[in-house]
Amino acid sequence: MKAIVKTKKAPGVEVRDVNVPEVTDTDMLVKVKAASVCGSDVHVYEWTPSYEWMPLPVILGHEFSGEVVSVGAKVKTVAVGDRITAMPGMACSRCDYCQVGRPDLCRKRISLGLGGDGAFAEYIRLSAATTTFKLPETLSYEAASLTEPLSVVLRAVDLATLRVGQTAGVLGPGPIGLLAMQLVKLSGVSLLMVAGAAPDTKRLALATELGADVTVDVTKEDPVKKALALTRRGFDVVLEASGSPKSVPQALQMVKPGGKVILIGIHPAPGEIPTTDVVRQSKSIIGAYGYDADIWNRAIMLLNTKRVKVDSMISHRLPLTDANHGFEMLVKKEATKVIFIP
Ligand SMILES: [Zn+2]
Ligand SMILES: [Zn+2]
Structure with missing residues (x-):
């Protein structure tokens, strides 16, 4: 499958052919339908300070929506065919912060698209521990990809x-x-x-x-x-x-x-x-950083009822192969929100 990969601790990204992730009993595979480029992705593209910790190579992208296409035997939260979006951060659920209800401050948090493979790809693998949200039928994949921001x-x-x-x-x-x-x-x-x-x-x-x-x-x-x-x-x-x-x-x-x-x-x-x-x-x-499931549910409601309008913010819809063009437009501020449609 095609994927946008950060390969070097230097400016730029590469579009690569990589294997579709294999799913185990405790994973689900999601066909990415829309993945939105975050300001932080642009920072990673430009390689501005504060991302040196990233393990490379890594597939970028953490704002996304998609359809569940495969579910491990031990995953009970979603079914094949579900239209979903998901929190890109996986908290450990064991550390002191997780235990007092602050998973956003988890000490062992893994952020997809930064610390683990993300959504600028045809498919993304999510673990059973990922917090997923089923999309209302009336909410488009494109709009739903903005649930995270x-x-x-x-x-x-x-x-x-x-x-x-x-x-x-x-x-x-x-x-x-x-x-x-x-x-x-x-x-x-x-x-x-x-x-x-x-x-x-x-x-x-x-x-x-x-x-x-x-x-x-x-x-x-x-x-x-x-x-x-x-x-x-x-x-x-x-x-x-x-x-x-x-x-x-x-x-x-x-x-x-x-x-x-x-x-x-x-x-x-x-x-x-x-x-x-x-x-x-x-x-x-x-x-202000991070969120919880209550916030995500409210965000989905606001998008679905169009109380928050995102259609006019989405300035470009691009295939993954146009990655560099998309990022350059954001660097030059020619684009507002770029969405990759894998
Ligand atoms: Zn973001
Ligand atoms: Zn934790």
């Missing part, structure tokens, strides 16, 4: 504990930012600003289409000044989804005293924190 964002917005009428800013109009702003909007904010840089022009237009009240091109306008002009004291909540270290101090200046900055972006270098301001103004900085 939407779940990441749902956790972040849960942590923001927004109340109706509060104000919020979202930094970075990439797929994560565009999902975050939709959830923020659904939370009933009275004002929502989305900020991005010049190459994001198309994405900022999409943010407006999806309900942003104000968009800011940070290469033309100071987002901090804009935030303060709009709100006087700053936003109640700012979600950082740009992954740009520069935006961390900006987010902290945009948030009002007592407000929260939620960090979702993965940063290639540390961001500076104005410590004394954070202390004196009682601002919170919260890191």
Whole structure:
């Protein structure tokens, strides 16, 4: 089968012919129907710092949906023919974090598409321990492949504990930012600003289409000044989804005293924190990562009812053989969300 493989600790990926994974009694085989490219896949493609630990070669891809085509005798959770999506992380269920109900912090977690073979392939093998979700008949494979990133964002917005009428800013109009702003909007904010840089022009237009009240091109306008002009004291909540270290101090200046900055972006270098301001103004900085099954079920509902709209975010549908083209378009920000259809 064809697969997109990270082979070297250097920029790039290779499309390779590899064997279809063999399934044992405790595995299932899933025919991948749609696999979406995550910002982290682009980081791995570009080989930015913080992925050195990856065991190579490895098939990339962790946001996916597909059809179960083979089931080991000991797998009771799915049946052949099921349309599913699945959590790409496998927790050990034994460590101290797993035992207190925080599998997202598991010490022995294996992440498919990073630490083990992922979904940019015709087939993916999942172990019986994988948490799978049966898709509603009305939910397309394409939309369902965005359940994982939407779940990441749902956790972040849960942590923001927004109340109706509060104000919020979202930094970075990439797929994560565009999902975050939709959830923020659904939370009933009275004002929502989305900020991005010049190459994001198309994405900022999409943010407006999806309900942003104000968009800011940070290469033309100071987002901090804009935030303060709009709100006087700053936003109640700012979600950082740009992954740009520069935006961390900006987010902290945009948030009002007592407000929260939620960090979702993965940063290639540390961001500076104005410590004394954070202390004196009682601002919170919260890191959001991972999810649980309840979050995934809510994400599937939001996608199925189209309360969260992803169709306009999916800019390109490509075969696996167009891997390099797909990644390059994302690096240059010509694409918003690229989906591989194996
Ligand atoms: Zn992802
Ligand atoms: Zn564990």
